[in-house]
Amino acid sequence: MKINCIAIEDEPLALKKIKEYIVQVDYLELLEGFNNAIDAVGYLKENTVDLIFLDVRMKKLSGIQFLEALQNKPKVIITSAYDEYALKGYELDVADYLLKPFTFDRFLKSVDKVYNQLMETNSSSSNGYIFVKTEHRIEKIVINDILFIQGMKDYLQIHTNDRKIMTLQTFKNLLEILPDNDFQRVHNSYIVSISKIENIERNRIRIGKNLIPISDSYKDKFYGILKERKILI
Structure with a gap:
C-alpha cells in the first residue's frame, strides 16, 4: 500500500530534510511540498492525500489554524521545534508530533504508526x-x-x-x-x-x-x- 503525502514547512532546510526522509521510505509517495499553508489549502481542494507533514509556526496561516479549517482531515504528523503545541495538536486528533530536530529512526516510527492505522482501516471494510x-x-x-x-x-x-x-x-x-x-x-x-x-x-x-x-x-x-x-x- 502506498501512502500519498504532502509536506508543509516554511523553513527550506527543514522541508528539504523531510523530503529526504520521505524518499527513503518505500511506501511513502511525496506528491508535493509547500512553504506555506495557504497554497496547501488550494491543493487539497483539488487533490486527495493520505498524510500531511505539518509545521506549526508559519506566517499568514499557522499549522493549527490550517488544521482547524480542514474538512475531512487525512492523517497528520506535526513537525515542530516547539513542544507547547503538542496538546492542541492531539486535541485535533493528529497521528503524531515530531519535535525538531528528529532523527530518521523517529520519523520512521511515526510513519509506521500511520501505515498500520491505514492498513487496519482498509482491512476493516475490505470484506464489505x-x-x-x-x-x-x-x-x-x-x-x-x-x-x-x-x-x-x-x-x-x-x-x-x-x-x-x-x-x-x-x-x-x-x-x-x-x-x-x-x-x-x-x-x-x-x-x-x-x-x-x-x-x-x-x-x-x-x-x-x-x-x-x-x-x-x-x-x-x-x-x-x-x-x-x-x-x-
Missing part, C-alpha cells in the same frame, strides 16, 4: 461490512446497503435500505473506515453514498425520498471529486 456500536449491541452493516449518514447532535444515524442505526461515532471515524471512492461528506451533518444518488438539483441530493443539502463549504470539493472520477460529464 462493518460493525458499529449501538446502545445495547453491536450491529453488522453491509457497506453497500448504506444510503447516507446523518449527524444528530452527539450521534450519527446510518440510513440503509431497510433500517436506521444510531451510533455514538464521529464523521471522521466513519470516513476513515468507509471506502472513500464512494462515501463523501457534503454537509456538516451528512455523508452520502455517491452510488446511491438519484439526482442533484439546486445543490440538493436526492436519495430515495430524502433530500440532502450540499453546503457551500463542501460544494467545490464534492463536485470536484465527481469530475476527477469522470462520473460528472
Whole structure:
C-alpha cells in the first residue's frame, strides 16, 4: 500500500530534510511540498492525500489554524521545534508530533504508526461490512446497503435500505473506515453514498425520498471529486 503525502514547512532546510526522509521510505509517495499553508489549502481542494507533514509556526496561516479549517482531515504528523503545541495538536486528533530536530529512526516510527492505522482501516471494510456500536449491541452493516449518514447532535444515524442505526461515532471515524471512492461528506451533518444518488438539483441530493443539502463549504470539493472520477460529464 502506498501512502500519498504532502509536506508543509516554511523553513527550506527543514522541508528539504523531510523530503529526504520521505524518499527513503518505500511506501511513502511525496506528491508535493509547500512553504506555506495557504497554497496547501488550494491543493487539497483539488487533490486527495493520505498524510500531511505539518509545521506549526508559519506566517499568514499557522499549522493549527490550517488544521482547524480542514474538512475531512487525512492523517497528520506535526513537525515542530516547539513542544507547547503538542496538546492542541492531539486535541485535533493528529497521528503524531515530531519535535525538531528528529532523527530518521523517529520519523520512521511515526510513519509506521500511520501505515498500520491505514492498513487496519482498509482491512476493516475490505470484506464489505462493518460493525458499529449501538446502545445495547453491536450491529453488522453491509457497506453497500448504506444510503447516507446523518449527524444528530452527539450521534450519527446510518440510513440503509431497510433500517436506521444510531451510533455514538464521529464523521471522521466513519470516513476513515468507509471506502472513500464512494462515501463523501457534503454537509456538516451528512455523508452520502455517491452510488446511491438519484439526482442533484439546486445543490440538493436526492436519495430515495430524502433530500440532502450540499453546503457551500463542501460544494467545490464534492463536485470536484465527481469530475476527477469522470462520473460528472
